[in-house]
Structures are given as C-alpha cells and as structure tokens.
Amino acid sequence: MTPTEFEKLPIIGLQDTGTSDPTGYTDLQAAFLPYIDLYHTALWLLFFGIGITLVTRFILIPLLKGAKT
C-alpha cells in the first residue's frame, strides 16, 4: 500500500488511543521508503553472508584440514 493510499483510509482510535495522533511516516522515513526493499535485501545478504563465512572459516575448513591430516 502506498503512503497516499494509506492516508486516505479512515482513522480509527481503539480504546485510549482516541486522542493521539494518527500514525504515518515521518519525512525521514518517507525519504527512505522507496529504497527499503533494497536495504532489506542487502541486510539478508549480509545475514547469510556472515553465517556462511563463519561456518566455513571456523567449522568447514578446520574439519577439512583435520580430515586431510
């Protein structure tokens, strides 16, 4: 859902939130929003990259070296 579509939705305040402000993106968040999927992809790559690097460096390589000797 785009921010414009979101802003067109009726505002509901459940329970004691009736007097607080409607939610929405800050200017800074809105500026980053178009790139957020790219950023998430980069973070997932970093996540799996770190995982694979650690397993390779500290488990697989020592195991292979051990098997050779």
Add this chain to the structure above:
Amino acid sequence: MKRLLDSYQKLFSLHEINKDLAIRLFGAAILLGFIVSFKGWESSYLSTLNAANNGDAICWPMFQGCYDLFFMNRRPHGYIQNTIFMSMLGLIFVAAYGLIAKKYVTAHFCILILFIWKAYLTSINYMANGNFDYYHTAFTFIFLFLPHKRFFGSLSIPLFYFLSTATKIHEGWTLGTYFTSMVTDLPLFPDGTTMLWTNMVILMEMVGAWFLFSKHKHIQKTVFAFFVIFHLYSGTLVGYHYPLIVTPALLIFFGPLYKPFHSVPLDRKAIAGWLLMCCLVSAQMISHVIPGDEKLTFEGNFYGLYMFEANHQCSILMTNENGDIVYRADTTSARNRCDPYNYMFRGQKKFCQGETQSKISFKQTHSINGGPFYLIVDEADLCALEYKPFSRNRWIKTEDEAKATARPRENYYR
C-alpha cells in the same frame, strides 16, 4: 553408588563445572532465571485444570490436545500447583548450595528436575512462549547436557543476537516504525533519531556481536559494554525479566572472566552442541519459509526469537447467527500480540463444544507498526477452522490478500 555417581558425572561432563568458575556462575545465573520465570508461573491460572475446563488454556499449535496433561489447581481451588512450585524453590536453594559447596552432582540433578518441570509447563501453555524463557531453556540445556559447556554457553549469546536480527529486517526496525508509531517513541532518545538507533542495534547484533569473541581486548570490551548498556536500556521497556536472564550470562562469559577461544571444538563430543545450534537456526527460519508477513499472521512467529517483532493493535469480533456479539476484544498495547490462533483456539473451546452449536463468525483486524488495519480473518464458521502449525493457513490472510480497513492512531507500550 560411587560407580553410579562417576557415570553421572561422566555422562553430563560435570568435570567442566568443577574446573571452571564461569560454568558454576552460569549455573547460578540459570537458577536466577528459574526464580524469575517461576515467580510469575507459581500462581498462574493458565496451567491449571480449571483453565483447561473453562477453555482458557491455550495449547501449542503442534500439540493442540494438551488438555490431557493438565492435573493441577492453584489456590483457592487447590494447592497442588503452589506446593509443586514451592518444592521447586526448595530445589533452587539446594542447587545453589551444591554449586557453592562443590557438590556438583546434587546441583546438577536439582537443575535437571527444574528443567523437566519447566519443559512440562512450557509444553502445556502456549502463553509461556516468552523469548526470555527461550533463552533460559537453551542456557539450561547447554549447562545440563552438553560437553564444552563454556564454548557453547558463550556461542549461544552472539548466536541469539545474530538470529534476533532475522526478525528485525522489517520496516518496524529499519525505518523504526515500531517506535515512531507510539505516542512516546523510543524511550530517552530525541524524536527524529529513532532510525539511527534501531539500525545501529541491527548492525551490532548481526555483525558486532561476533566481536565478543575478539582477541583484541579493546574491541572485545567495547562490544561487551555496548551489549550490557543495551540490556539495561531495554529494561526501560521490558522490565527486569529479560535483562535478568540474558545479562548475567553475558557478564559471565564475556566480562572479566572472558578468555579467548583458540579453536572451535569439532570433536565427537561437540556434535550435540552443534546440533543444538542447528536447531536454533532452523527454528528461527520457520516463520520465513511460510508465505506472508509472520508479524501480521503470526504463522511460525513463536518458534524462534521474535522479541520486538512488531508494534500491534487489533480488534476481534465473534458473533452468533443472530448477530449477537459473543466475544469482542480491542487491544492497543504495542506488545500485546494478536495471534489469530489464540482467538481461534479459545473460541473453539468455548463455543464449539457439545452437540448444539450455533455458527460463530470470526473477524480480526490487525495493524502492525502503525500500518493499516488489515482484515486478516473474516470467517463465517469459527468451529470449522483448523490450524496447521508449520504451513500457511488460508483462513488467515496475508498483507497481500487482506482488505485494508482503517488507519490507526499512535499507541502505547504497556
């Protein structure tokens, strides 16, 4: 008898407790964790026979027939639960004495009983799925059963930080909408800086946490200090429970007693430890292989770490065939998770037992991180619903399938 004790010590690698102060302190931290958890469970209604009889207890999705295992009542209807918990407190005292007096078989055996009791309570109560208990269960398992206790106890801490980022790769954290959609935003920090701090936490947990193992003293101490401060800060929102379980282990393994590991254990005795680590990683990935945003649908959400996964608001409505409301709940507390399974399970226990059943409709709207309220459940017959624990449940709609109905207002963390 001596042979039996020797076998017990060998089986559970108790010599490691004997020779390493850090492991003994780890045992003490685990006992503190039992006190913190059991304090809340001692008088909990949800583990009682009455809760099962009234349909208030909630079983885990993979064990929906758990009511057969309920046997206790609590005061004022009975004292079995309270008596057992007081016996457990006695065991905590004996275990603490065992650790101090170097009677490690006694200490270990007491903690083993405490662990079995906790495993039983967790297995019958879906609401006992707190992340602090997840940490504590893993710590206790390592202390009790694994060889290389110090290594795997140490490894579990950065691994948990690392795995917790799998739940934070989401707008709630990367844009900080979890906090900016609350009236009070992020505690103590100025408005407008939220994104900076949330992204710093993601990077520190994903990358920085591994430097807890650094051989460079200054780097290691800096990362250690960061996480200590992080836990104390997190307590401003979550209270004592979470910091009391995680911080002691961090202090013990990476504080003044920290010793760099020169190699990673890869012998046969280490297999069990690596299998546990694989299980933790696999559990974390379950929610990510089920289509849809698990923070909205909750499918697979509670099998791994999920702390601060999203700021929730929701509304649940159940009506009978005459249009009368039989159940209604609105919740705006950021951490009050609105798991459709909970409402389905309890609703079925209350309204779908016996022969004369009226059709109950079930609607649930759910907003996360200040985003739209999505109508994620809109079913005409609650009693016909089934829940699959490890795959998509078509009656729970994803963000792509559900209709957006409204925009929420800023809420609170209670």
